[in-house]
Amino acid sequence: MDGELAEMNEKALEREIEAALGVDPSPEFLPQVRARIANERMREGWFWSASWRWAGVVVVTAAVATIGVWVLRDPAPALSEAHVRDSGFGTRGSGAESRDLGLGTAAAKPESPLSSAPNPIPAVRHVHAESRAAVAVPFEVVIAPDEAAALKQLFTAIGSRQLETFALPDLQAALKPPAPIEEIVLEPITISPLAALEGE
Amino acid sequence: MHERAERLVGSLVTADLELEREFEARLSDSSRLAFRVAYSVLRQREDAEDVAQEAFAKAYRSFNQLRDRTRFRAWLVRMTWRLALDRQRASRRHSRRLVEAGLLARLDQSDETTADVVVARERAEHLWNAIEALPEKLRLVVVLAGIEGHDMHEVSALLDVPEGTVKSRLFLARKQLKDRLSWMASSLR
Numbered sequence: 313m314d315g316e317l318a319e320m321n322e323k324a325l326e327r328e329i330e331a332a333l334g335v336d337p338s339p340e341f342l343p344q345v346r347a348r349i350a351n352e353r354m355r356e357g358w359f360w361s362a363s364w365r366w367a368g369v370v371v372v373t374a375a376v377a378t379i380g381v382w383v384l385r386d387p388a389p390a391l392s393e394a395h396v397r398d399s400g401f402g403t404r405g406s407g408a409e410s411r412d413l414g415l416g417t418a419a420a421k422p423e424s425p426l427s428s429a430p431n432p433i434p435a436v437r438h439v440h441a442e443s444r445a446a447v448a449v450p451f452e453v454v455i456a457p458d459e460a461a462a463l464k465q466l467f468t469a470i471g472s473r474q475l476e477t478f479a480l481p482d483l484q485a486a487l488k489p490p491a492p493i494e495e496i497v498l499e500p501i502t503i504s505p506l507a508a509l510e511g512e
Numbered sequence: 513m514h515e516r517a518e519r520l521v522g523s524l525v526t527a528d529l530e531l532e533r534e535f536e537a538r539l540s541d542s543s544r545l546a547f548r549v550a551y552s553v554l555r556q557r558e559d560a561e562d563v564a565q566e567a568f569a570k571a572y573r574s575f576n577q578l579r580d581r582t583r584f585r586a587w588l589v590r591m592t593w594r595l596a597l598d599r600q601r602a603s604r605r606h607s608r609r610l611v612e613a614g615l616l617a618r619l620d621q622s623d624e625t626t627a628d629v630v631v632a633r634e635r636a637e638h639l640w641n642a643i644e645a646l647p648e649k650l651r652l653v654v655v656l657a658g659i660e661g662h663d664m665h666e667v668s669a670l671l672d673v674p675e676g677t678v679k680s681r682l683f684l685a686r687k688q689l690k691d692r693l694s695w696m697a698s699s700l701r
Contacts, residue, residue, distance in 0.1 A: 329658040
């Protein structure tokens with residue numbers, strides 16, 4: 313009897329629990345969950361597109377930085393590496409072909425062009441003076457091909473001691489920087505009144 | 513090379529679509545379960561819906577990481593249960609809550625008198641208090657056994673524990689419930 317009662321109680325309790333838990337969600341629940349999932353999906357998509365966007369920005373920045381560094385670090389030939397070329401003018405047709413005349417380093421040094429070269433004529437040259445500053449403002453001297461050839465001959469002759477260089481100091485002197493300009497003293501000018509006018 | 517890349521992208525898209533479809537199927541299949549698990553803790557329809565929704569969103573985010581998809585329901589139950597407990601701890605609003613929703617709706621629709629409704633409401637309130645007073649492990653077993661007519665085997669699968677353990681836990685839980693509701697037991701006859 314007690315057992316039956318207990319079983320009945322058990323069943324009744326189960327039913328009671330099932331009834332208490334037998335609550336259904338509202339009809340909007342499932343659509344809301346679906347909307348939330350769609351939202352998650354969009355957020356995920358946004359994440360990826362944002363990631364790609366960021367990746368693009370990073371790649372572009374890296375490319376710009378690399379090019380910048382490459383340009384700045386490009387061993388810009390100093391004036392010492394400047395070379396003389398044919399200008400391409402004159403009788404040799406187009407003259408597009410450039411030739412290094414092998415002037416060496418001293419010929420192009422601006423501060424003392426004559427000090428170390430045997431014949432330091434600041435010749436008419438075609439110089440690519442590419443220094444870091446000169447990258448922005450290129451500097452070049454153009455000479456005619458025949459003149460370049462003459463210069464080459466001259467330097468070759470000097471190199472093989474076929475020419476004496478003792479007469480050059482005059483040139484050297486001519487190329488020296490001019491003496492500083494003396495200060496000009498201006499005396500005050502006094503203008504005396506005209507006599508004729510005074511009489512009037 | 514190009515074809516291979518296209519094939520790879522195609523297979524990824526297909527895999528994604530399959531995953532979406534599978535998740536949708538699981539969602540339709542388990543939405544009520546998640547809601548009821550949340551409800552058993554929170555006893556508020558809106559809160560339970562919120563928590564179940566949150567659990568589904570979490571599940572969606574990690575769905576592709578779930579190796580054994582047949583374990584989805586168990587996974588969802590655990591997640592919902594944890595989220596519901598967190599919500600319950602966070603909000604102390606549930607201190608004095610009326611039993612609402614289904615039970616009351618059923619009572620309102622029936623021909624029962626106001627006195628009957630009051631008695632039923634009080635009984636349900638006591639039952640909920642008794643369930644809430646159970647240790648967490650016993651509580652979850654009782655709840656899962658009371659939802660959707662789950663049998664021992666299903667509960668053991670949902671909790672990932674042996675059937676024997678479920679049986680003993682359920683026995684213990686019911687005993688404790690009966691002790692707490694002794695006055696109610698006589699009226700249930």
